[in-house]
Amino acid sequence: MTNTWLPPAEYVETLPRATAYACLYFTDTAGRALQLRAAYLGERWQWPGGNMDPGETPWETAVRECREETGIVFTGEPRLLGTHFATDRGAEWPANRIGFIFDGGELTDEQIAGLVLDPREHSEYRLGTLEEWEREMEPREFTRLAEIDRARRTGMTVYVETDPDED
Template sequence: MTTAWLPPAEYIATIARATSYACLYFTDSTGRPVQLRSTYARSESWQWPGGNMDPGETPWQCAVRECLEETGMAFGGGPKLLGTHFIGHQGDAWPSNHIGFVFDGGVLTDEQIVAFVLDPVEHTEVGVHTVAEWEAIMTPGNFARLAVIDAARRAGTVAYLETP
């Protein structure tokens, strides 16, 4: 039996599709995670500098671009993956799978954090807290992502997360 090959457009219509995001995970000099308070997030107001990938953009390019747009800081480090996050199809709320790439942004000085320039349309403040303090502030699902990524960074490993 011979399998007929489909033209790429027809084949792509038969497989799962996904949107994607990329971000940078930073801590301060004492190891406390740094996050931005979003003005538009529906379920979680705290997030890392990052966002959805543009067409033709790699995850790393997206993370660096979004960091510059959201903090005013031109990130000069190289790509070090901390984790990949798969979010399953959310029905009408998000009718596609969503895949995230979390890169290690390293340690920021207090001066670098204070120098962030936030776009008030997107973010209202910078938060720097211990992991335990973030647990009391964040939604459980997004805190779980933070805890897993923070643990991966401390262990020097890469995390894989799934959110149904």
């Protein structure tokens, strides 16, 4: 750290890089978590959401991405379940990632049956209990899911960090 004042544009260049994403966490009426299988990045399971566009708020991102990825036009109020910080993964993702996970509530059977996935982004959706998801997911990814589910059940917002060395 230097004591020399820098103009904002120069100062920002000295800071760590980060991208931000936002998503919605849905369950069905039985409490099973909805996830989408990515058609990229090793076919990881993820929630409806994505990276923020310039000028967009996290809430706007979550609602837009949900509509684009599932066809669901979400009209609920913003309720933050948690934030997620992932450290730089080098060549895989050369920046830190900051995520905002909002509560999408419970989907009815009709809403689930009406999901429309973009095959360029997701190959399938699935509903599962935490026990089922734990068998399907990398430990680091499952920890995030379990913490967000806990936040939904307890009403307490969570903060989750993941590190590339945790797998």
